[in-house]
Amino acid sequence: MIRKKRKTDNNFLLCLIGIFLVSVTKFFYLIPLPYPFSNEASNVSFSAFVAVIIFIIFLGRYQQIKVGKFGIAIGILFLILISNAFYMMNVYNLNLTSAFGSQFFYLMLLAYFPIIYFLKDEEQFYKFCTLLESISLILCVVLLCQNIIFKLNGRKFLQIAAVIGVNGRIYSVAEGLIRISVIISAYKLLDSQLQVLRKKVSFFNLIVGIYSIILVDQSRIYLISIIISILTIIILGQQNKMDAIKILFYVLLAICLIYLFYTMFQSLLSTMSDNNNGSNYARKEAIDYYIPLVKKNFWTGIGNIVPNPSSTLFYYLKGPLGIYNYDDIGIFGIFVTLGIFGLGWYIWIIIKSLRIAKKAVHMKALLYGLWVEIIVSVFTMSYLDYSRIVSLVLFLSIMSFGDTYKK
Numbered sequence: 001m002i003r004k005k006r007k008t009d010n011n012f013l014l015c016l017i018g019i020f021l022v023s024v025t026k027f028f029y030l031i032p033l034p035y036p037f038s039n040e041a042s043n044v045s046f047s048a049f050v051a052v053i054i055f056i057i058f059l060g061r062y063q064q065i066k067v068g069k070f071g072i073a074i075g076i077l078f079l080i081l082i083s084n085a086f087y088m089m090n091v092y093n094l095n096l097t098s099a100f101g102s103q104f105f106y107l108m109l110l111a112y113f114p115i116i117y118f119l120k121d122e123e124q125f126y127k128f129c130t131l132l133e134s135i136s137l138i139l140c141v142v143l144l145c146q147n148i149i150f151k152l153n154g155r156k157f158l159q160i161a162a163v164i165g166v167n168g169r170i171y172s173v174a175e176g177l178i179r180i181s182v183i184i185s186a187y188k189l190l191d192s193q194l195q196v197l198r199k200k201v202s203f204f205n206l207i208v209g210i211y212s213i214i215l216v217d218q219s220r221i222y223l224i225s226i227i228i229s230i231l232t233i234i235i236l237g238q239q240n241k242m243d244a245i246k247i248l249f250y251v252l253l254a255i256c257l258i259y260l261f262y263t264m265f266q267s268l269l270s271t272m273s274d275n276n277n278g279s280n281y282a283r284k285e286a287i288d289y290y291i292p293l294v295k296k297n298f299w300t301g302i303g304n305i306v307p308n309p310s311s312t313l314f315y316y317l318k319g320p321l322g323i324y325n326y327d328d329i330g331i332f333g334i335f336v337t338l339g340i341f342g343l344g345w346y347i348w349i350i351i352k353s354l355r356i357a358k359k360a361v362h363m364k365a366l367l368y369g370l371w372v373e374i375i376v377s378v379f380t381m382s383y384l385d386y387s388r389i390v391s392l393v394l395f396l397s398i399m400s401f402g403d404t405y406k407k
Contacts, residue, residue: 009061009062010118010124012061013058013062013114013117013118014118014127014128014131016054016057016058016114017054017111017114017115017118017128017131018131018135019050019054020047020050020051020054020111020114021131021132021135021177022135023046023047023050023051024044024047024176024177024390025135025138025139025177026046026047026159026160028138028139028142029142029143029158029159029160029173030142030157030158030159031159032159033046033159037049038159038160038161040160040161040162040172043386044105044108044386044387044389044390045104045105047108047390048104048105048106048107048108049107051107051108051109051110051111052107052110054110054111054114055110055111055113055114058113058114058117062117065113065117066113066116066117068112068113068116068396068397068400068401068403069352069356069396069399069400069403070112070349070352070396070399070400071112071113071116073345073348073349073352073396074109074112074396076345077106077109077342077345078106078109080338080341080342080345081103081106081338082103083300083341084103084300084301084303084304084337084338084339084342085099085100085102085103085303086099087300087301087303088102088303088305091303092303092305092307092313094305098305099305102303102304102305102306103304105386105389106384106389108389108390108393109389109392109393109396111393112393112396112397112400115128115393115394115397116397116400116401119397119400119401122405125401125405126188126194126198129184129188130198130201132177132180132181132184132394133181133184133185133201133202133205134201134205135177135181136177136178136181136182136205136209137201137204137205137208137209139174139177139178139212140174140178140205140208140209140211140212141208142158143158143170143173143174143212143216144208144211144212144215144216146158146164146168146170146216147168147170147215147216148168150164150168151168158170158173160173167218168215168216169216169217169218170216170217171217171387172386172387173216173217174212174213174216174217175217175387175388175391176387176388176389176390176391176394177390177391177394178209178212178213179222179226179373179388179391180370180391180394180395180398181205181209182205182206182209182210182213182226182230183226183229183230183233183366183369183370183373184202184366184398185201185202185203185205185206185209186202186206186229186230186233186234186369187233187237187363187365187366187369188202189202189203189206190233190234190237190365191237210223210226213226221376221377221380221381222377222381224376225372225373225376225377226373228372228373228376229369229370229372229373229376230369232365232368232369232372233365233366233368233369236364236365236368236369237365282323282324282325282328283328283329283380285319285324286319286324286325286328286329287329287332289319289320289324290302290324290329290332290336293336294335294336294339297339298339298340299339299340299341300338300339300341301335301336301337301338301339301342302317302336302337303317303337304326304337304338305317306318309322326385327381327382327385327386327387327388328380328381329379329380330377330378330379330380330381330382331343331346331347331378331379331382332379333382333385334346334382334384338384342384346382346383346384349396350371350374350375350378353367353370353371353374353395353399354371356399356402356403357371357399357402359403360402360403360405361405362402362405363402363405366398366402367398367399367402370395370398370399374395383395
């Protein structure tokens with residue numbers, strides 16, 4: 001009877017987590033959402049709203065909360081955000097709704113607590129991973145279909161306000177969820193102790209996920225960070241005796257890497273060395289513009305609100321041309337928006353995660369792989385950005401489980 005109740009509780013909690021993960025995809029961008037949840041793909045207020053509802057249901061049903069390794073850290077971040085909101089109210093004369101509304105998406109971090117409560121053992125962990133991979137796989141298929149259809153006839157069926165580039169690029173849609181799930185899939189495929197049946201979804205998700213990053217997101221730094229993360233997992237997860245599946249996987253991966261680096265090397269090299277290139281120019285100019293502002297707002301930052309383009313405040317926060325973005329300048333963007341306390345919090349999380357990966361007995365390859373990914377991309381993007389906040393939820397949850405995981 002107790003076992004049956006426990007199974008029912010676990011299934012119920014897994015359903016809640018599944019609802020949250022699907023909400024992150026906005027129902028795979030196939031269903032139009034009402035205002036204020038619609039518009040840009042980077043608008044993650046819907047999944048933040050769902051996270052709050054799920055957190056309330058979770059507390060009501062289980063009447064307890066597991067803090068894990070990062071529960072207190074999340075609480076500290078919320079205090080930093082509250083302080084930042086009051087700063088914006090005072091300096092920019094914002095009302096309560098506008099100031100705290102700009103911080104609303106951070107409430108997605110509440111999903112951390114149901115997830116780590118669910119992750120009690122290895123079986124629960126792989127159920128969670130399979131759920132995450134399945135949702136990611138569906139999303140990738142949808143995005144690739146949109147990419148192909150747009151290139152064929154210019155038609156857009158995704159229910160977002162994003163403008164699709166002539167090359168099929170769509171910003172923010174292939175981000176947070178896919179970023180973590182692809183790394184998990186690589187880890188599962190290399191786990192010799194895992195049953196082959198459990199690797200089927202992982203295989204397809206890895207392949208389709210990487211294709212989505214290449215064809216839909218088209219960010220070179222994103223792709224390189226994923227590749228380096230996977231290579232880290234391969235190196236650390238390598239055993240003395242490699243079976244035929246691993247050898248085949250290495251060969252296929254090596255072919256893909258050679259092809260990718262061959263086709264990307266010249267483009268990446270010229271882009272990174274050219275300060276007049278679009279993305280690098282905007283990043284460099286953004287940093288130059290924000291440095292004096294940060295000096296004046298060292299402790300609090302300037303806030304992360306993005307006002308209406310018709311407002312003069314818009315050009316103060318987004319630069320004279322209105323093109324500078326906090327989420328394009330990585331860890332420096334955290335310093336700009338949340339000040340030294342926000343920057344210190346993020347560095348603390350990175351250091352704490354490294355310590356967990358170092359002392360882990362099991363899952364060491366996965367933990368290091370996740371950590372390497374966040375480090376490689378630290379100067380161009382951060383997990384505190386709108387489109388990657390779900391990556392932070394998943395990153396902290398898996399790191400917390402890895403700290404206590406014992407086979």
